[in-house]
Amino acid sequence: MGIGPYTVRSNVRRGPYATLTLEGRVEPSEPGQFYMVRGDWGADPLLGRPLSILSDDPSRGLLRFLLKVFGEGSRRLHALEPGQKVHGLGPLGRPFPRAAAEGGGKPVLVGGGVGVPPLVYLGQAFAREGRPFTFLQGARTKGDLLCLEELAALGVQPEVTTEDGSEGERGLVTAPLQRAIEMAAPVVYACGPEGMLKAVASLCRGRVPSYLSLEARMGCGYGVCLGCVVPVVREGVRSYERVCREGPVFEGEVVEWP
Ligand SMILES: Cc1cc2nc3c(=O)[nH]c(=O)nc-3n(C[C@H](O)[C@H](O)[C@H](O)COP(=O)(O)OP(=O)(O)OC[C@H]3O[C@@H](n4cnc5c(N)ncnc54)[C@H](O)[C@@H]3O)c2cc1C
Ligand code: FES
Known part of the structure; x- marks a missing residue:
């Protein structure tokens, strides 16, 4: 598990959905694991939001997620723009066996x-x-x-x-x-x-x-x-x-x- 600053590489929105690609130091993960992800947006919402890994590429430092807007945290993640900073904690949890x-x-x-x-x-x-x-x-x-x-x-x-x-x-x-x-x-x-x-x-x-x-x-x-x-x-x-x-x-x- 690592905690990292990441930079938004891209955030492709389709209605309430967004495919978010982050760039930074990426540890190898297994399918089913997730990250706690939080933007650099001050105190509210305070906690990161769990997002499952859609794919990753540790050699290129890339992580991809697909998210849907439910409340404030996911709304802010959906609104992220390329170049913005994000905090990510992961990979977390037990994967699919x-x-x-x-x-x-x-x-x-x-x-x-x-x-x-x-x-x-x-x-x-x-x-x-x-x-x-x-x-x-x-x-x-x-x-x-x-x-x-x-x-x-x-x-x-x-x-x-x-x-x-x-x-x-x-x-x-x-x-x-x-x-x-x-x-x-x-x-x-x-x-x-x-x-x-x-x-x-x-x-x-x-x-x-x-x-x-x-x-x-x-x-x-x-x-x-x-x-x-x-x-x-x-x-x-x-x-x-x-x-x-x-x-x-x-x-x-x-x-x-x-
Ligand atoms: C291990 C894990 C992996 C996840 N992976 C993804 C993912 O890949 N993509 C994605 O879009 N979402 C994923 N989620 C769900 C995502 O984390 C929540 O939608 C998000 O945390 C909601 O935060 P919010 O601030 O937008 O909403 P909040 O303001 O916290 O809540 C908004 C509304 O949604 C309800 N809600 C919030 N979270 C949940 C929940 N987990 N289950 C049921 N109802 C909830 C609340 O009761 C409230 O009514 C995952 C959750 C977990 C636990
Ligand atoms: S989220 Fe804190 S113990 Fe699981």
């Missing part, structure tokens, strides 16, 4: 909303390793589909669902996931809104191992403030684990949903 896909068959990657970027990074790693995979992406409408160019660059045609039917299959991403599980998917990796993750965990339970990247409101990002804990049950024992430290990737079987 790629070894879980080594048994053969095509792993299934399921992304929804701003949960798509870490799965694209995971897809890039699988592509480098020569491991074919299935990519499912769910969105409310066509304009919310993300990272299609990055996936095309990997030669991957995602199976798309939209809730309004404006692109791909109408409905939820759990429909193609159900089919993939029936076709003997060996492992499922997912990131997205809580409702989607809960449905993915329920579909996978007892049938296929799943690894889910959870979201939580974060304070420090590195395990000290306990602001990000979620309930888990391991071997019948209920406890709390930190999304920033033990996660953000958890086995679907252990997460206790609200």
Whole structure:
């Protein structure tokens, strides 16, 4: 983990979304890890905001994120201009366990909303390793589909669902996931809104191992403030684990949903 000053290399906006590229000293990372990112904007908002790594290139000192505006912190990140200074802390958290896909068959990657970027990074790693995979992406409408160019660059045609039917299959991403599980998917990796993750965990339970990247409101990002804990049950024992430290990737079987 490093803490670094970074310079905004580019910030390409598309509606509420922005692809933010930072330049600075970049430590090697793994898919599923994240950074706490904060602009040089004074005291408010005080804390950095967690963003999953979309891609990085330590040799060229580049880091890429894809963000969506939710509140003040993400609005300010969305507004950053090239040349502005940014503080980044990372890479943080436990990555997706790629070894879980080594048994053969095509792993299934399921992304929804701003949960798509870490799965694209995971897809890039699988592509480098020569491991074919299935990519499912769910969105409310066509304009919310993300990272299609990055996936095309990997030669991957995602199976798309939209809730309004404006692109791909109408409905939820759990429909193609159900089919993939029936076709003997060996492992499922997912990131997205809580409702989607809960449905993915329920579909996978007892049938296929799943690894889910959870979201939580974060304070420090590195395990000290306990602001990000979620309930888990391991071997019948209920406890709390930190999304920033033990996660953000958890086995679907252990997460206790609200
Ligand atoms: C490990 C991790 C990785 C993430 N990766 C990305 C990413 O790659 N791209 C991206 O756009 N976002 C990502 N997020 C979410 C992002 O960090 C939040 O959207 C951001 O912190 C919100 O800050 P804000 O100041 O804009 O909004 P706030 O003013 O803090 O909140 C605005 C509204 O959004 C709600 N909200 C804020 N954060 C969350 C949350 N985490 N879960 C549910 N509701 C929330 C609040 O309750 C409030 O209603 C990630 C979160 C985590 C934990
Ligand atoms: S954000 Fe502080 S412990 Fe996780």
